[in-house]
Amino acid sequence: EVRLVQSGAEVKKPGESLRISCKASGYNFADYWIAWVRQMPGSGLEWLGVIYPGDSDTRYSPSFQGHVTISTDKSFNTAYLQWSSLKASDTAMYYCARQQQVEVGSVTHKAWFDPWGQGTLVSVSS
Amino acid sequence: DIVMTQSPDSLAVSLGGRATINCKSSQGVFFSSNNKYYIAWYQQKPGQPPKLLIYWASTRESGVPDRFSGGGSGTDFTLTISDLQAEDVAVYYCQQYYKTPQTFGQGTKVEIK
Numbered sequence: 001e002v003r004l005v006q007s008g009a010e011v012k013k014p015g016e017s018l019r020i021s022c023k024a025s026g027y028n029f030a031d032y033w034i035a036w037v038r039q040m041p042g043s044g045l046e047w048l049g050v051i052y053p054g055d056s057d058t059r060y061s062p063s064f065q066g067h068v069t070i071s072t073d074k075s076f077n078t079a080y081l082q083w084s085s086l087k088a089s090d091t092a093m094y095y096c097a098r099q100q101q102v103e104v105g106s107v108t109h110k111a112w113f114d115p116w117g118q119g120t121l122v123s124v125s126s
Numbered sequence: 127d128i129v130m131t132q133s134p135d136s137l138a139v140s141l142g143g144r145a146t147i148n149c150k151s152s153q154g155v156f157f158s159s160n161n162k163y164y165i166a167w168y169q170q171k172p173g174q175p176p177k178l179l180i181y182w183a184s185t186r187e188s189g190v191p192d193r194f195s196g197g198g199s200g201t202d203f204t205l206t207i208s209d210l211q212a213e214d215v216a217v218y219y220c221q222q223y224y225k226t227p228q229t230f231g232q233g234t235k236v237e238i239k
Contacts, residue, residue: 035228045168045176045219045230061227062127095175099223104160111223112166114187116175 002026004117019082022096029077030054033099040092132231138239145207147234149220164224171216
């Protein structure tokens with residue numbers, strides 16, 4: 001069974017740093033993109049970025065570039081999302097998800113997200 | 127970025143009734159080489175992560191009840207829930223995976239009337 005298990009809820013102060021994790025099991029971790037998605041309280045889903053563990057190729061949404069860092073550790077089958085200086089506006093639920101990919105001729109296209117991790121709630125308040 | 131706009135924001139449907147959710151993309155999401163629309167639909171129940179329902183605009187994920195169906199063409203897509211059940215109360219999101227960033231609609235909340 002393919003599973004993504006995320007680290008537990010965090011309570012932080014503005015300006016603090018944080019790294020949350022997403023541990024994969026049930027498949028070859030290096031072969032699939034992992035995406036991170038933000039959901040602010042009472043709001044919808046926002047795509048932060050994606051990483052390919054095989055070669056650490058990383059793409060960010062322009063809205064989040066420079067504020068978060070996505071990384072992986074293949075030896076632990078784990079992806080990470082980190083902040084160097086949190087803001088109150090970072091308060092949200094963060095999900096990781098495995099991104100399916102499809103071959104179209106000789107090109108690989110990124111596709112839908114499945115499965116998703118259970119989410120990590122990050123609360124930032126002074 | 128491709129903007130995904132869903133309508134309505136919420137709807138209430140009687141048990142056994144039909145719910146139709148619309149999703150419009152701000153630009154085309156059709157890839158001619160494989161003749162596919164790069165659209166997925168997700169269901170999110172309270173306190174749970176999103177769950178994949180539909181991909182390629184109309185392909186039902188394994189294990190998803192056949193009362194869920196997806197359709198559409200061009201830049202207009204629909205998710206239809208036939209014979210609405212109590213367990214279908216949730217927020218539904220469309221997503222395009224045609225271009226990075228892979229954007230979502232704002233969500234449609236489905237309730238029981």
